[in-house]
Amino acid sequence: MIRQSVYLLLAPLLLTACDNNSAAKPTAEIKESQQHRAGLQNLIRQVKNNLVFVEGGEFLMGDFGREYGPEKMQLNTEKDSKPLHKVTLSSYSISKFKTTNQEYQLYLKLNNLQLKKEDNSLSQELADALNTLPDTPAHMDWYDAEKYCAWLGKVSGLPFALPTEAQWEYAARSRGQFFIVGTNSGVLEMKNVNRGINISGGLDREDFAIKMRLKSGTMTAMPVDRYPPNPLGIYDMAGNGYDWINDWYDPDYYKNSPAKDPQGPEKPEYKDYEGNYTKVMRGARTSGPFKGLTVARFKRSPDTKTISDTTVRCVVNSPQPVKQGREL
Numbered sequence: 001m002i003r004q005s006v007y008l009l010l011a012p013l014l015l016t017a018c019d020n021n022s023a024a025k026p027t028a029e030i031k032e033s034q035q036h037r038a039g040l041q042n043l044i045r046q047v048k049n050n051l052v053f054v055e056g057g058e059f060l061m062g063d064f065g066r067e068y069g070p071e072k073m074q075l076n077t078e079k080d081s082k083p084l085h086k087v088t089l090s091s092y093s094i095s096k097f098k099t100t101n102q103e104y105q106l107y108l109k110l111n112n113l114q115l116k117k118e119d120n121s122l123s124q125e126l127a128d129a130l131n132t133l134p135d136t137p138a139h140m141d142w143y144d145a146e147k148y149c150a151w152l153g154k155v156s157g158l159p160f161a162l163p164t165e166a167q168w169e170y171a172a173r174s175r176g177q178f179f180i181v182g183t184n185s186g187v188l189e190m191k192n193v194n195r196g197i198n199i200s201g202g203l204d205r206e207d208f209a210i211k212m213r214l215k216s217g218t219m220t221a222m223p224v225d226r227y228p229p230n231p232l233g234i235y236d237m238a239g240n241g242y243d244w245i246n247d248w249y250d251p252d253y254y255k256n257s258p259a260k261d262p263q264g265p266e267k268p269e270y271k272d273y274e275g276n277y278t279k280v281m282r283g284a285r286t287s288g289p290f291k292g293l294t295v296a297r298f299k300r301s302p303d304t305k306t307i308s309d310t311t312v313r314c315v316v317n318s319p320q321p322v323k324q325g326r327e328l
Contacts, residue, residue: 036110043106044156047095047314052233053321054167056091059176060084061169062254063295068178075180080251081295087166088260093322094163094171095313096234097224098241099148101131104138104312107148116140119305127308129214136221137241137311142279142302145244145312152314158322162246163315165297166262168282172237172294174230181292182237184228188289198228199238199287219286219308227287239287241311242298245280249299276301285309 060068062084065075074082108115115131118124130136140148146162153160163171172182179186181199189197196204202218209220222240229235247253247264268277278299284292286309300310316322 039106040110040155043103043110044152046103047152048156048158048322049324050096051093051316051322051324052096052171053093054091054171054175054232056089056319057170057175058086058088059170059173061087061166061176061257061295064178065180065295069180075293076296078296080254080297083254085254085257086259087170087257087262089166089170090261090317091319092167093316093318094167094234095315096229098137098236098243098311098313100135100224101138102134104140104148105131107151111151116144116307118308123308126214126216126219129212130216130221130308133212133221133223135223135225137224137236139221139241139307139310140312141304141307141310142244142300145310146246148312149314159317160314161317162244163313164261164263165245165247165280165282167315168243168245169294171232171234172230172282174232177231179230179294182230182234182283182294183292184230186230188238188287188292190289193289196227196287199292200227200240201288202286205286236311237283237294238292239284241283241309242281242285242300243283244310244312245282247280249278249280249297270299272299272301274301276303278302281310283311 063074063076063081064084065073067084069075105115118127127139130139149160149162170176173179177186181188183189183198185198188199190201191197193201194203195201200222205218205220205222208222209216214220224235224240227235230237248268250265250269253265264280270278272278279302281298281300300306304310
C-alpha cells in the first residue's frame with residue numbers, strides 16, 4: 001500500500017515534468033529557428049549593402065603597357081596576359097570587400113558545415129589563428145568559393161556567382177581605365193619597400209600580426225577595409241589574397257576570347273605540373289612592390305590544399321543595381 005500511495009503521489013509530478021520537457025523542446029527549436037533566420041537576414045543584408053554597381057561598357061583587356069602605359073613597356077612578362085583585346089561587358093554588381101571570416105563562418109554555421117582542414121599541423125595552427133580575426137578575408141578552395149556564391153543566390157533570390165575574369169579586371173581597373181594596380185591612384189604608394197601607404201607592406205603586416213598575437217608575420221591577412229578602395233569603391237584588388245575567378249584557365253584564351261561578356265573556356269583546358277586542371281585567380285597573395293598588377297593572371301587547381309592565400313568576392317549578374325536597405 002505504501003508503494004502504491006507513493007506512486008499515486010508522484011504520478012502527477014512525473015506527468016508535469018514530462019509536459020515541461022515536451023514544452024521546452026519546441027520552445028528551444030523555435031528559438032534556434034528564430035536565431036537562424038535573424039542571422040541569415042543579417043548576412044544577406046550585409047552582403048547586399050556591400051555591393052558596388054559597375055556600369056558596363058567597352059574596354060581593352062590585357063597587358064596595355066606597351067600601348068598605353070606610362071613608359072610604353074609591357075607591364076607583365078607572362079604571355080598569357082596578351083594580346084590586348086577589346087571586350088564589352090554588361091552591367092553587374094561586385095562586392096566591395098573580400099568575404100570576411102565573420103561572413104563565411106556564419107554561412108558555415110547556418111549550413112552545418114565545417115572549415116576545411118589544412119594538410120599539415122603547422123599550416124593548421126596558422127589557419128586556426130587567422131580564422132579568429134572576423135574582419136580579415138576567409139580562405140577556401142574554388143569549389144567552396146563557388147558554393148558560397150551560389151548559396152547567396154539561393155537565399156537572396158539574386159543571381160550571385162563568382163566573377164568572370166573580364167568582370168574582375170574591369171572592376172579592378174575602375175571600368176577599364178589604364179590602372180596598373182587596383183588602388184585608389186592606380187599605382188602602389190609606398191613609404192619604403194616595407195611600409196605601404198595605399199597598400200600594406202611587409203612590416204605593416206608583421207606589426208599587425210604582433211598586435212593580434214599571431215606568428216604569421218608578413219603573411220598575415222589584413223582587415224578588408226584597412227587601405228583605401230579604388231575609385232569605384234572596391235577594396236583589396238592589389239593584394240590581401242588571390243580572388244577566385246569563375247573561368248577555367250587557358251594561357252591562350254585571349255587569342256580567341258569572345259568580344260561580348262567572355263565567360264572563359266567552356267571546358268577545362270590547362271593542367272598544372274601535377275596534372276590538375278586549373279581555375280583563374282586574380283590579384284596578389286600579399287601587397288608590395290611588383291605585385292598586384294591588374295592584368296596579371298594566376299592559376300591553381302580548384303580543389304587545392306593550399307588555401308591560406310585564396311579568397312572570394314561574389315558578383316550579381318544583373319544589369320540593374322541591387323536594391324539596398326534595412327529590409328530584405
